[in-house]
Amino acid sequence: MPTNRQVLLDNRPKGEATASNFKLVTSETPALQDGQVLVRHHYLSLDPYMRGRMNEGKSYAQPQPLGQVMQGGTVGEVVESRNPKFAVGDKVQGMGGWQEYSVVDGNQAGMLRKLDTTHVPISQYLGAVGMPGVTAWYGLVKIIEPKEGQTIVVSAASGAVGSAVGVLAKQRGARAIGVAGGPDKCKYVTDELGFDACIDYRQHKDARSLAQALKEACPNGIDGYFENVGGLVLDAVMLQANAFSRIAMCGMIAGYNGEPIPMAYPQLILTNRMRVEGFIVSEHMEVWPEALKELGTLVATGKLRPRETVAQGLDAAPEAFLGLLKGRNFGKQLVKLA
Template identity: 85%
Template sequence: MPKNRQIVLDSRPQGEASAANFKLLTTDTPALADGQVLVRHHYLSLDPYMRGRMNEGKSYAQPQPLGQVMIGGTVGEVAESRNPKYAAGDKVVGMGGWQEYSVVDGNQPGALRKVSTSQVPLSHYLGAVGMPGVTAWYGLVKIIEPKAGQTVVVSAASGAVGSAVGVLAKKRGARAVGVAGGAEKCRYVTEELGFDACIDYKQHKDAQSLSQALKEACPGGVDGYFENVGGIVLDAVLLRANSFARIAMCGMISGYDGKPIPMQYPQLILTNRMRIEGFIVSEHMEVWPEALAELGQLVGSGELKPRESVAQGLESAPEAFMGLLRGRNFGKQLVKLV
C-alpha cells in the first residue's frame, strides 16, 4: 500500500490562525477491509468554514479534534476497491480531508459520489458544481428569492460562492452587484461573470464610504444581500437596503480571527422590515440535486466560468489556507495533490 501524507490540527489559534497550527505527518495506508475503497485525492478543497472548526467554542459544528486529519472536501480517483459499487479509475467526490489518500466505507450513504468529467472538469466538483455552488444556490433561491428587476449584492463576489450567486441572480433577471478586493477581481466579476457592477472594497476605509459606492452601483437600492464576509460590508449594505430586503448569512470571514465585529445599525432590520437568515448548506441536502443540475448546466454552457487558485502539493495547504482567510486567493482555492 502507498504511503499517505496527512495534515492534522496540531494546536488551536489564539486570535489569528497561522500555518503553525497544523502539522504534516506520513503514515501507511491501511489494508482494505470488505466494502472499503481506497481513494487517491487529486484535489483538496480549502473553504472558510474550516476556520470555525479550528476553534474550541460553540459553533454549528463540532470542533476539529486536535491530532486528527483536518476535515475537507476532496475529489479523486478510486485506486483500489473492495466494494462492487466502485471500480479502480472511478472519479469520486468525498470528504477525504487534508491528506493524499483516504479509505472510505463505500456502503455509507453519501460518503462518496461518482461524477463524470465529460462536461465539467474534476476540480469544479469542489467549487461551482459542488458545496460552494449549492451554498450559493440555496442562499439565493431559498432565502433571497430575487424577483426580476430586483438588485442582489454579494460579497466575496469573485470567490467560489459569490461568483455563482451573481450568475444565478442574473439568470433570474435580477441586477447583480459584487463586492470584491482589488481591480483584477472586480474586472473578472463584471467582464467574465457578467455582473452589472463590482465595488472594490479596498478603495473604501469605512461603511459610509462603501455605502456611497453602493448607492451608485444600486440606484434602486438593495433587495437581497448574500453575506460572505461581515464587518463594514454588512453595515454598508444595511444602509442601502430596501423595504423587505433579505439577507442570506453564509459566512462572516472578517470576524473569524479574534474579536467579533458588531453590526452597527440593527434597527434598520426593523425599519426596513428585513429578513436575515443564517444557514449551512449541509442541512439542506434536499436541494442538492436541483441545484447541482442547474450549476452543472451553467458551467457546461460557459455561462459560469469559475476561477481557481491552485496550490501545489499537500504541504502547501496551510499557507494556502491562510491566504484564503486573508483574501489572497482568486476564485476557488484548491490544493493539487497529484
C-alpha cells in the first residue's frame, strides 16, 4: 500500500487563519478490507465554507476535528478495489479530504460517485458540475426563482458559484449583473460568461457609491440577489432592491474571520417585503440529479466556461486556501495532486 501525505488541522485560528494552523504529515495507507476501495486523488477542492469549520463555534456543520485530515471534496481514480461496484481505473468523486489517497467503503451510500469524463473534465466535478454548481442552481432556481426579463445580481461573480448563477439566470431569460473584484474578473464575467454587466466593487469606497453603479446597471431595480460576500455589497444591493425581491444567502465571506457584519439598511427587508433565505446545499440532495444534468450540459456545450486556479501539490494547499479567502483565486480554486 502506498505512503500517504495528509494535511491536518493542527490548531484553531485566532482571528485570521494562517498556514501555521495546518500540519503536513505522512502516514501508511491501511490494507483494504472487503468492500473497500483505494482512491488516488487527482484534484482537491478548496472552498470558503472550510474556514467556518476551522472554528469551534456554532455553525451549520460540526467543526473540523483537531489532529484529523482537513475535510473536503476530491476527484480521482480507483487504484485498488475489493468492491465489485468499483473497478481499477474508475474515475470517482468523494469527500477524500486534504490527502493524496483515501480508503473508502464503496458500499456506503453517497461516499463515492462514478464520473463520466468523456465530455466534462474531471476537475469540473469539483466546480461547475459539482457542489458549487448545485449550490448556484438551488439558490437561483428554488429561492430567487427568476422570471424572464427580471434582473438578478450575484456577488463573487467570477467564482465557482457566482459564474454558474449568472449563466443559469441567462438560460431562464433573466438579466445577469455581476459584482467582482478587479477589471480582469469583470471582463471574464461579461465577455466569457455572457453577463449583461459586471461592477468592480474595488472602485467604490462605500455602499452609496456602489449602489449608484448598480442603479446604472439595473435601471429597473434588482429582483433577485445571490449573496456570497456580505458587507458593502449587500448594503448596496439593498438600496436598489425591488418590492418582493428575493435574496439567496449562500456565503458571507466578509465575516469568516469572526468579525461582525453590520447591515446598514435592514428596514428595507420590511419596506420591500423581501424574501431572505439562507440555505445549505447538502440539505437538498433531492435536486442534485436535475441540477447536475443541466450543469453538465452547459459545460459540455461550452455555454458555461468556468475558470480554474490550480495550485500544484499537497504542500501548496494551505497557502492556496488562504489566498482563496482573500480573493486571490480566479474562478474555482483547486489543488492538483496527481
